[in-house]
Amino acid sequence: MAPNLTPTIPTEMKAARITTYGAPYTLTTVPVPSPSSLGPHDLLVKVAAASHCHTDTIVRNGVFGTRLPCTGSHEGAGTVVLTGSSSSTAFRPGDRVMCGLPLHPCGVCAECTTGPENQRQYCTVVAGHVGVHLDGCFAEYVLVDARHTTPVPDGVSLLSAAPLACAGRTxxxxxxxxxxxxxxxxxxxxxxxxxxxxxxxxxxxxxxxxxxxxxxxxxxxxxxxxxxxxxxxxxxxxxxxxxxxxxxxxxxxxxxxxxxxxxxxxxxxxxxxxxxxxxxxxxxxxxxxxxxxxxxxxxxxxxxxxSVLCSPGESEEMMKFVAEHGIEVRTNVFRGLERIGELVDAVERGEVKGKAVVVVDEEQIRRERERGPGAA
The missing domain is CATH 3.40.50.720 (NAD(P)-binding Rossmann-like Domain)
Structure with missing residues (x-):
């Protein structure tokens, strides 16, 4: 497990945002979610890598009626830097995680309570989904819900974990x-x-x-x-x-x-x-x-x-399976949010084999490369 250290969190960050339907992402500077804005189940994650999904194209075209501007990508992985009051026992600063998509499920409907665990992701009374209705992972930091976020096991890199957040779970x-x-x-x-x-x-x-x-x-x-x-x-x-x-x-x-x-x-x-x-x-x-x-x-x-996504339990099962069986995620890597336009162009030209991934924080990726995924 990574050291339990909370780094200094800036007040502003870079983000690739949808500002107009059907238009390219706009790279801009936005506020980092403040510690005071975290709900009890929230996590603030320093994004290491985020990937592009076909759904991102649908979101950019306005199919989901996303309120703009909105930061793109619902496939992200990184390191926890802050936890809400109820999530602190499950996650600590320094933990590597695959970001959850549903934010603030109601906790009282049948999908959240009496229904089978493998239907938890179907709660409809949510604040929204990260990168679909709410700011996503094409940014240096992202706010996610601990209840749908999954620990990344030793042996699985953050570069691989990011695409698994939607493609793998689904x-x-x-x-x-x-x-x-x-x-x-x-x-x-x-x-x-x-x-x-x-x-x-x-x-x-x-x-x-x-x-x-x-x-x-x-x-x-x-x-x-x-x-x-x-x-x-x-x-x-x-x-x-x-x-x-x-x-x-x-x-x-x-x-x-x-x-x-x-x-x-x-x-x-x-x-x-x-x-x-x-x-x-x-x-x-x-x-x-x-x-x-x-x-x-x-x-x-x-x-x-x-079928859509995974429940929290299915997601943890999947990540353990990936680690145990050495499942390969074929990635096409673009280094830096500044290259988001190149990434989208490559996807639209059909040049991507597997998943297109942008490295948001090179330091996290370098640290994994030197020490091995999950090494302290």
Missing amino acids: IWRGVKIAGLAEGEWLAIIGSGGGLGHIGVQFAKALGLRVVGVDARDGGLALTSEMGAEVVVDARQGRESVVEEVSRVTGGNGGVDAAIVLADSEDAAALACALTRMHGTVVQIAQPEEVRIPFQELVFRDIRIRG
């Missing part, structure tokens, strides 16, 4: 709720993207047989690198994809479950078509409409589940 839950047993087949539609390449590894480490489906040369290559047993090019058309998957799964009628990570118009329909009768399709991608032919639901009894 695909981990998707793989888990698919409900498969060791040796069963899982298809991932969009397997070579930021979530997909992590999901392939999660599924493999859980003993599943993985069919990776992608429509990009780079995505197909990354799917193969991550160890998918079967890699299928979606560009060959639905009929050919279904035929190939049916053949490789040995007459099983298709895969036992599929996860949809691609937001193309026909992705969900493809997932259903290559899944066996009575199988499960987990929808994670967020297109404006999810289109599925009624025949899949009525005549083949395909069960559709939606």
Whole structure:
């Protein structure tokens, strides 16, 4: 564990903010959240690294009605510098953490109390979500809720932890709720993207047989690198994809479950078509409409589940799994918030394999590199 030392906290910081919908981020100087503004469950985190998610593009385009200006990124990791009164026993200054997204859940609704623990992230009576409705991690400091923030275990770097804050949490839950047993087949539609390449590894480490489906040369290559047993090019058309998957799964009628990570118009329909009768399709991608032919639901009894993020317990389970199994997060690193424009341009040009990550605090990354992740 890192030393229990509270560094001097400045009054101002750099932040990359959305100031106009559809426009590039604006790099500016804003106030650091003051110690007096921390609620009982709040943590002030000195951000080491923050990454870009597809949802960031949606936020910048105004889909969530975010009140502007707002600091971007809901995927961040760093070091705790201040704790609220109720969180001080769970976290201390110096602890390495993966930032939580929901801020101030109500604590009284069914999702927060009587419902299953793996539904805690569905509380709707929240102040908002970090980097979506509230200031996020493209800044030197960020305010997060301790109840949804996860310790980063030894052996996992902050550069890897940042993308796991959304991409990792989301695909981990998707793989888990698919409900498969060791040796069963899982298809991932969009397997070579930021979530997909992590999901392939999660599924493999859980003993599943993985069919990776992608429509990009780079995505197909990354799917193969991550160890998918079967890699299928979606560009060959639905009929050919279904035929190939049916053949490789040995007459099983298709895969036992599929996860949809691609937001193309026909992705969900493809997932259903290559899944066996009575199988499960987990929808994670967020297109404006999810289109599925009624025949899949009525005549083949395909069960559709939606999924988002992780509960706090699932998140801790995921981080331990990442450490234990050496899950790799493929990162494209941009050093300094000043390079946020380059990062976004690279993402929009399709040049990023895996996750695009900006190093916000080089000192934290350097310290990890010299001592090893988690070393005191």
